[in-house]
Amino acid sequence: MNAPAPPSLSFFATLSIQVAPAHEVGQTAAGNRRVIPILGGHVQGDGWSARVLPGGADFQAIVSPTLAQLDARYVLETDAGELIYVCNRAIRVASADITARLVRGEPVDPAQVYFRCAPTFETASSTLGWINERLFIGSGTRLPDRVDIACFTVQ
Numbered sequence: 001m002n003a004p005a006p007p008s009l010s011f012f013a014t015l016s017i018q019v020a021p022a023h024e025v026g027q028t029a030a031g032n033r034r035v036i037p038i039l040g041g042h043v044q045g046d047g048w049s050a051r052v053l054p055g056g057a058d059f060q061a062i063v064s065p066t067l068a069q070l071d072a073r074y075v076l077e078t079d080a081g082e083l084i085y086v087c088n089r090a091i092r093v094a095s096a097d098i099t100a101r102l103v104r105g106e107p108v109d110p111a112q113v114y115f116r117c118a119p120t121f122e123t124a125s126s127t128l129g130w131i132n133e134r135l136f137i138g139s140g141t142r143l144p145d146r147v148d149i150a151c152f153t154v155q
Contacts (some may be wrong), residue, residue: 013045032060065096090117
């Protein structure tokens, strides 16, 4: 039997998510637990745009000196007033030194960080309803005051 062709990717949106300083919960059974409030931001898709509503958060566990597991939850509001719920799970891998700098909120060279995510999107919008039925992947960059994500639809 022939193997199916690998899926391709197509651009979905770029997200720029503004964040506040982390609430440092401390060392738990899941790792060094941190909660990072989401303040806002913006999204630019192909033919649509949205804003990131304040009130979400990124729930992080620094599980080793080189690995962070991320779980961000927030809501987008399109320019048409439609709401999109986002659940974005990710991993961020870097050397122990780079990871420590990220945790301290210092700028780092994004080329030194493996930051990949698998967001899910939920909406009641008839215009964007197709996003309920697709898989997405993305690549992120952590900056001191925001997270930038390039997000792609898996075809």
